[in-house]
Amino acid sequence: MNGVEELRDIIERQDLKKLQTLIDESHPVDIAQYFDELSPQESLVLFNALDFDNAVQVLEEIDSDKKYFVLTNVEKAYASKLIAAMSSDDVADFLGDLEEKEKQQILSLIEKTEQKDLEDLLSYDKNTAGGRMTTEFIAFPKDLTAKDALNKLGQLAPDAETIYYCYAVDSEGKLVGVVSLRDLILAPEQAPIEEIMKTDVKKVHVLSHQEEVARLIKKYGFLALPVVDDNDVLLGIVTVDDAIMVVEEETTEDILKLSGSDFDEKMDLGEFSPWARAKRRLPWILVAIVGELLSGRVINGFSEALQTIVALSLFIPVLMAMGGNVGTQSAAITVRGLATGGIEPSSIAKNIFREAKVGVVLGTINGLLVAIIAYFWQGEVLLGFAVGIAMVFNLTFAAMLGAFIPLMWYKLGHDPAVASGPLVTTLLDVLGLFVYFSTATWILKL
Amino acid sequence: MLPKKDVVLIKHLILNKSDEAHELLANLHPADIAEVLGEIKNGNKALFLRMMGSSKAAEVLEEIDPSDRLRIMEEMTEAETIKILENMSVDEIIDLFQEMPTAQANRLLLKLPKPVYDKLQELLKMAEDTAGGLMTTDYVYVFSDVTVNQAISDVRQFGQKAETIYYIYVVDDKKHLQGVLSLRELISAPRDKKISEIMHTKVVSVKVDEYQEEVARVISRYGLLAVPVVNEENRLLGIVTVDDAMEVLEEEDTEDIHKMAGISPEEDELLTTTVWGATKKRVFWLVICLLGEMISGKVIDGYTRVLESVVAIAFFIPMLMATGGNVGTQSLALSVRGLATEELGRKNFLQFILGETLAGLQLGIICGFAVSIVAFVWQKNADLSLALVLSMGVSLMLASLIGVLLPLILDLLHIDPAVASGPFVTTIIDITTLIIYFAFSRYFIDLISVSTPCIPIFKSEGVLV
Numbered sequence: 001m002n003g004v005e006e007l008r009d010i011i012e013r014q015d016l017k018k019l020q021t022l023i024d025e026s027h028p029v030d031i032a033q034y035f036d037e038l039s040p041q042e043s044l045v046l047f048n049a050l051d052f053d054n055a056v057q058v059l060e061e062i063d064s065d066k067k068y069f070v071l072t073n074v075e076k077a078y079a080s081k082l083i084a085a086m087s088s089d090d091v092a093d094f095l096g097d098l099e100e101k102e103k104q105q106i107l108s109l110i111e112k113t114e115q116k117d118l119e120d121l122l123s124y125d126k127n128t129a130g131g132r133m134t135t136e137f138i139a140f141p142k143d144l145t146a147k148d149a150l151n152k153l154g155q156l157a158p159d160a161e162t163i164y165y166c167y168a169v170d171s172e173g174k175l176v177g178v179v180s181l182r183d184l185i186l187a188p189e190q191a192p193i194e195e196i197m198k199t200d201v202k203k204v205h206v207l208s209h210q211e212e213v214a215r216l217i218k219k220y221g222f223l224a225l226p227v228v229d230d231n232d233v234l235l236g237i238v239t240v241d242d243a244i245m246v247v248e249e250e251t252t253e254d255i256l257k258l259s260g261s262d263f264d265e266k267m268d269l270g271e272f273s274p275w276a277r278a279k280r281r282l283p284w285i286l287v288a289i290v291g292e293l294l295s296g297r298v299i300n301g302f303s304e305a306l307q308t309i310v311a312l313s314l315f316i317p318v319l320m321a322m323g324g325n326v327g328t329q330s331a332a333i334t335v336r337g338l339a340t341g342g343i344e345p346s347s348i349a350k351n352i353f354r355e356a357k358v359g360v361v362l363g364t365i366n367g368l369l370v371a372i373i374a375y376f377w378q379g380e381v382l383l384g385f386a387v388g389i390a391m392v393f394n395l396t397f398a399a400m401l402g403a404f405i406p407l408m409w410y411k412l413g414h415d416p417a418v419a420s421g422p423l424v425t426t427l428l429d430v431l432g433l434f435v436y437f438s439t440a441t442w443i444l445k446l
Numbered sequence: 447m448l449p450k451k452d453v454v455l456i457k458h459l460i461l462n463k464s465d466e467a468h469e470l471l472a473n474l475h476p477a478d479i480a481e482v483l484g485e486i487k488n489g490n491k492a493l494f495l496r497m498m499g500s501s502k503a504a505e506v507l508e509e510i511d512p513s514d515r516l517r518i519m520e521e522m523t524e525a526e527t528i529k530i531l532e533n534m535s536v537d538e539i540i541d542l543f544q545e546m547p548t549a550q551a552n553r554l555l556l557k558l559p560k561p562v563y564d565k566l567q568e569l570l571k572m573a574e575d576t577a578g579g580l581m582t583t584d585y586v587y588v589f590s591d592v593t594v595n596q597a598i599s600d601v602r603q604f605g606q607k608a609e610t611i612y613y614i615y616v617v618d619d620k621k622h623l624q625g626v627l628s629l630r631e632l633i634s635a636p637r638d639k640k641i642s643e644i645m646h647t648k649v650v651s652v653k654v655d656e657y658q659e660e661v662a663r664v665i666s667r668y669g670l671l672a673v674p675v676v677n678e679e680n681r682l683l684g685i686v687t688v689d690d691a692m693e694v695l696e697e698e699d700t701e702d703i704h705k706m707a708g709i710s711p712e713e714d715e716l717l718t719t720t721v722w723g724a725t726k727k728r729v730f731w732l733v734i735c736l737l738g739e740m741i742s743g744k745v746i747d748g749y750t751r752v753l754e755s756v757v758a759i760a761f762f763i764p765m766l767m768a769t770g771g772n773v774g775t776q777s778l779a780l781s782v783r784g785l786a787t788e789e790l791g792r793k794n795f796l797q798f799i800l801g802e803t804l805a806g807l808q809l810g811i812i813c814g815f816a817v818s819i820v821a822f823v824w825q826k827n828a829d830l831s832l833a834l835v836l837s838m839g840v841s842l843m844l845a846s847l848i849g850v851l852l853p854l855i856l857d858l859l860h861i862d863p864a865v866a867s868g869p870f871v872t873t874i875i876d877i878t879t880l881i882i883y884f885a886f887s888r889y890f891i892d893l894i895s896v897s898t899p900c901i902p903i904f905k906s907e908g909v910l911v
Contacts (some may be wrong), residue, residue, distance in 0.1 A: 027648055029668050154634050163630050164612050164671075181629060182611055185602065200473050218696070220477050221689035223612075223671060240688050241669035247692065248666070251699040252783050255706065259779040259868075260772060274804035281776050282809060288772050289813055293820060295764035303757045310750045313760050317742035317876050320764055324771065325708060325735055325869040329728050332707035336700050354721075361725045366736055373740060421868075422772050429764050 004037050011038075011045050019049050028054050032061030040069050048074070056085045064097035071106065080109045087161050088114075089134040089242070092121035121236075129213045130206040132246065133227045133236030136161045140193055142168040142176055147189040153181075161239055165224050168197045175201060175226055175234040203228050206235055210246045215341070217243040254335055257417035258328075260284035284419045291426035295320075295433050302437035305446040311378050312440055315387045316433065318370060323394040323432045326362055327424035330355045330402025335417045338410055345410050352403045359399025360392070367391035386443045390436035398428050456482050460494055471498045480509035483518070492521035495530075504533035516545045528557050535609055536562070537582040537690070540569050569684075577661045578654040580694065581675045581684030584608050587615045590624045590642040594635045601629070609687050613672050616645045623649060623674055623682045651676045654683055659698045662691040663788065701864070702786055706779065708732065708867035731869045738873035742767075742880050749884040752891070758825050759887050762834060763880070765817065769838070770845040770879040771872040773809055777802050777849030778871050785853060785863045799850055806846025807839060814838030833886040841879040848875055 010018050023031065023046075031054070035043050047070050050058060059067060059082055071079045083091060083106070091110075095103050095118060107115055117135050124130025138160050140149050149166065157163050166184060168177035177197030179187075187196045203226045204213050217225050217240055224237045261281050299306065299316075306312055334351065337343030343351060371388030375381055402424050406416035440446070456474075459467040471479065479498075483506065486494055495503045495518070507515050507530065519527050519542075531539055531554065543551040543566070555566060565583045572578030586608045588597040597614065605611040614632060616625040625645030635644050651674045652661050665673050665688055672687045704710075708731030746753065746763075753759055780802070784790030790798060817838060818831035825831075849871055853863035 025648070027650055027668060150633075157630050157634050182605065185633075186605075198473075200475055200478075202475065218689070218692050220475060223688070240671070240692070241666070244666045244688070244692055244695065247695060247699070248787055251703070252787060255703055255779050255783050256776075258703070259775040261776050261779065274801050274808055277780075277801065277805040278808040278812075281773070281805070282812065285769060285772055285809060285813060286816065289765055289769055289817060292765035292768045293817075295768075296761035299761050299764070300758075303760075306760060307754070307757055310754055311747075313750075313753060313763070314743035314746050316760070316763055317746070317767060317880065318736060318739035320767060321739045321742070321771070321869075321872060321876055322732065322736060324768070324872065325732055326728070328775075328868055329707045329709050332703050332709065336703045340696060340700060357721045358724045358728070361721055362729060362732060365725075365729060366732055369733065369736060377740075377743075421775060425768060425771065429768055433764065 004034055007034055007046070008038070008042065011042050014045075016049065019046070023049060023054065028057035029061055032058045035062045035066050040066075044070065044073055052081070052085075056082055060086055060090045064094050067094055068098060068102055068106070071109070076109065080111075083109055084111070084114070087134050088117060088121060088136055089132065089161075089236075092118050092131075093126075096122055096126065124206065127210050128206065129204045129208045129210065129227045129238060130235070132210050132213060132238045132242050133206075134161045134239070135236045137167060137224075137226070137234070137237040138163055138165075139167040139169045139234055142170060142194045142197070143192050145189065146184055146187040146191050146193065146196065149179075149184060149193060153184075161237065162224050165222075165237070166193075167201075167226055167234055167237075168193045169234055172231075173233045175203060175228055175232055177201060178226070201226065203232075204238075205229070211250055211339075213238050214243040214246040214250070218247070250339065253415070254339060254417040257415060257419065258332060258335055258421050260288070260419040260422040284422045287419075288422040288426045292429060295426075295429045298430060298433045298437065302441065305437060305441050305444075308446055309383070309440075309444065311380070311383060312437070314378075315370070315374065315390075315436070319387070319390055319394055319432055319436050320429050322366060322391065323398040323428040324425035325398075326359060326395045327398035327402040327428050328421050330359075330399045331406055331420040331424050334403045334406040335420060338406060338416050345407060348404070348407050348411070351407060352400050355399040355403040356396055359396035362399070363392035363395030366395060382443050383440075386436070386440040389439050389443075390432070393435050393439075394428065394432040397431065398424070401427060453482050453485060457486060460497055461486075461490065463497075467497055471502065476502065476505035477509045479506045483510070484514075488517065489521065491518045492526075495522070496526070500526075500529045501533040504530045508534060508538045515542055524554070524557070527554065531558060532562065535582050535584050535607075536565050536569060537580065537609075539566060540579070543570065544574065572654065575658045576654065577652045577656040577658065577675045577686060578683070580658050580661060580690055581654075581686045582609045583684045585615065585672070585674075585685040586611050586613075587617050587621075587682060588641055590616045590618055590640075590645065592641055593637070594632060594639050594641065594644070595637040597627075597632060597641055598637075601632070609685065610672050613670075613685070615649075615674055615682055615685070616641055617682050621681050623651060623676050623680050625649060626674070649674065651680075652686070653677070658694045661686050662694040662698070665691040666695065667788070698786075702782065705862070705864035706782055706868050708735075708869035731867050735869045735873045738870075739876060742873075742876045745877060745880040745884065749888065752884060752888050756830070756887075756891055758827065758830060759884075759891070761825075762817070762821065762830075763883070766834075766837060766841060766879050766883050767876050769813060770841050770875045773806055773842050774845035774849035774871050774875040775868045777806065777846045778853065778868060781850045781853040782863050785857050795854060799847070799854070802846045802850040803843055807843040809846075810839035810842030811835075813842065827891075829890045830887070833883070833890045837879070837883040837886045841875075841882045844878050844882070845875045848878070 007022065010022065034046065038046065043066060047055065059070065071082065095106060098106065110118065121135065136159055138153065138156055153163055164181045166179050166181065167175055168179065170176050177199050178201045179193055179197045183196055202216055202220055204216060206227050206229050213225060222240065224239045226234055227236045227238060229235055334343060338345060367388040370391050371384040374387045375384035405420050405423055409418050410416040456470060459470060483491060483494055495506070507518070555563060569583065584607055586601055586605055588600050601611055601614060612629045614627045614629060615623060616627060618624055625647045626649045627641065627645050631644065650664060650668050650670065652664055654675050654677050661673065665686065670688065672685045674682055675684045675686060676682055708728065710727045710730055814835040818835040821834050822828065822831040852871060856865060857863045
């Protein structure tokens with residue numbers, strides 16, 4: 001990205017004309033990316049060069065620290081105007097990231113009526129429909145005519161997050177229907193909304209998990225989904241762009257959790273703080289270490305056998321690693337299957353059985369291979385035999401355990417991805433080594 | 447998702463050809479009808495589709511997987527099929543044709559109306575996983591020199607069949623993409639203004655041969671409802687809509703997670719694969735790793751003398767290997783995901799690598815001390831503990847470095863970073879960890895075997911448990 005260097009240069013030379021051309025050529029989302037790399041002072045110069053519309057869009061994209069810096073360093077009146085133009089879910093997210101003192105400072109820039117809305121939004125958990133929704137939606141009483149609705153739409157349009165779906169509500173604010181802008185435009189002018197609206201409205205409860213929201217939007221191909229309370233009163237909408245973010249965030253969460261890292265949505269993957277990173281990973285690593293000391297205990301129990309035939313130790317790594325690999329594969333398939341709905345969680349036994357079959361086949365292939373290698377390397381048929389049998393058992397069990405652990409978490413009401421990788425691997429190591437040494441002592445008559 | 451009893455009721459009404467069924471179907475969302483359809487026996491599915499208009503039937507079929515779609519259409523006569531196809535959007539027809547035997551696709555193609563036929567011919571030439579394969583040609587465009595009034599009536603006229611009418615693309619007389627307008631801006635603009643005066647000229651677009659994941663990322667990055675697809679000369683060819691983008695992202699996410707676990711990606715659905723199919727996807731990396739782990743065995747082989755004199759060294763092999771593997775996989779996950787979501791730009795590579803390596807070192811020091819204390823209590827061998835602390839520190843640092851570096855290098859070489867799978871990385875880390883451990887063990891424990899009486903104590907301990 002040499003654009004940043006060029007931009008820095010322009011800012012340093014105070015070449016406002018050139019800065020303007022650069023801004024005119026770039027999309028606000030791309031301009032926002034520059035803010036990550038510019039110093040606070042440089043950011044401010046760039047921000048002040050933006051016109052109002054661009055400024056709002058850029059503001060919605062940049063991270064909370066920068067947002068705070070910019071908003072507290074421009075004129076108060078301008079800052080108020082900017083915040084008023086931002087969509088309410090972005091403002092709420094931003095406020096949620098701030099310290100109490102900073103939050104009050106920003107809130108003082110916001111109109112009293114708006115403040116109430118924001119406080120409400122802030123009270124929902126970030127991972128729920130309520131935490132993701134915006135309150136800037138368009139709703140009409142169900143008896144309004146199409147013509148009046150269109151006229152009103154013209155006035156409301158600038159503030160709304162999307163005008164492509166208009167919701168119909170009754171006198172108590174209950175959601176009764178939805179009309180797309182497309183239908184509204186194509187409808188006879190005097191028809192009341194009631195007649196043209198769809199009454200089969202898909203909606204989510206305000207406390208539903210964000211994954212459910214994203215799943216519905218994806219399933220029905222919606223641009224937005226209405227959010228309601230217990231009484232069906234319309235509270236807000238979640239738009240498709242937020243749903244995409246949810247999908248991506250949940251995937252990142254799954255991938256990191258699978259490997260036993262902790263995850264929270266504020267985390268920046270590129271952030272530089274080794275200790276912060278180490279801390280996220282330490283708990284499951286320590287759990288795994290305790291488990292692996294048990295593996296050591298198993299070897300200890302067989303140390304006589306090991307001293308008689310040291311060659312037994314040569315196959316410890318391959319058995320451990322292969323069990324871990326197959327277990328992780330099965331865990332990945334299961335976790336992803338649960339996330340996308342490809343796996344039916346109700347029948348645990350069926351899922352485990354399916355994986356077990358794959359495990360047997362994988363175990364047989366790899367068991368044969370390792371037995372042959374062991375024979376040619378060590379010239380001992382029985383050793384090859386022992387290693388091969390241990391491999392078949394290990395991989396079969398690995399596949400079953402890899403499917404079982406995520407399903408178990410799921411049944412217990414946890415995220416199925418939690419530490420599946422390390423857990424599966426550790427359990428397998430203990431068991432796998434036990435089976436290996438038992439088979440070896442038995443076959444080799446030690 | 448529909449409640450179970452609704453599904454049963456709907457099924458019942460339709461299979462009895464009740465009058466209520468017509469009305470019911472008209473009010474149901476196509477995705478829900480598709481769900482009910484999934485529960486109906488093969489052979490009865492066509493009956494179900496005949497109960498609704500062909501445009502509704504087309505919408506319902508669009509919600510169903512292309513392979514299942516094909517099975518349902520086989521139950522219908524060709525005339526019925528054609529009628530439904532005419533109502534389907536072009537990108538969905540393409541998906542369907544790609545599932546069909548070529549002869550059948552060609553026969554159906556010839557029976558479609560000429561304009562649809564032409565569009566399809568062109569689309570069929572494009573690769574499936576590029577913008578061209580993903581796009582639809584049902585979009586709304588207006589010319590830059592018309593007025594707002596004229597544009598609105600164009601939208602009304604051509605908007606009926608368009609995939610989205612919320613973005614209106616502005617082109618010149620050769621269909622070069624000039625600008626874009628949202629429907630919102632169009633209806634709130636003064637009616638007599640020229641389109642060229644109010645359109646946005648900074649248009650985000652993608653090239654027709656762009657890989658589908660990149661197309662989806664563009665839509666997600668800019669928060670768009672659709673992105674226009676252009677050719678080399680900036681001529682507008684079609685659009686990709688946000689719902690397709692979501693599906694692509696999900697597909698690519700699954701692929702990434704699977705690849706990271708060493709499962710080769712394949713088109714076919716997760717659960718329809720046979721045992722052998724599932725095995726085939728997984729066996730490749732497993733065999734590579736099996737061979738790799740033989741090198742680990744070879745490393746141990748090189749140190750059998752050390753192992754023979756102090757068996758307790760073997761007790762800690764699993765712990766060191768597993769921890770190295772765990773830490774390496776964690777770094778790998780961060781790195782692969784960071785590249786996929788673009789949170790990790792080229793600019794902060796060095797910082798990121800350094801940060802991970804230091805994080806690994808810190809983990810190594812903490813875990814190393816914890817383990818060495820346990821080892822000392824267990825084995826009463828200070829030198830073994832010393833070797834453990836040092837091995838843990840160095841090996842976890844290296845594990846992090848390898849885990850984070852491999853995907854970055856692959857990315858620089860323009861290879862999909864997710865190819866650096868967990869199993870592959872773990873194997874490399876196993877080898878390095880064992881070398882480090884045995885090197886330290888030999889160095890420290892050999893020293894001690896001549897000067898202090900630690901070994902006898904430990905030997906009796908070692909046999910005890």
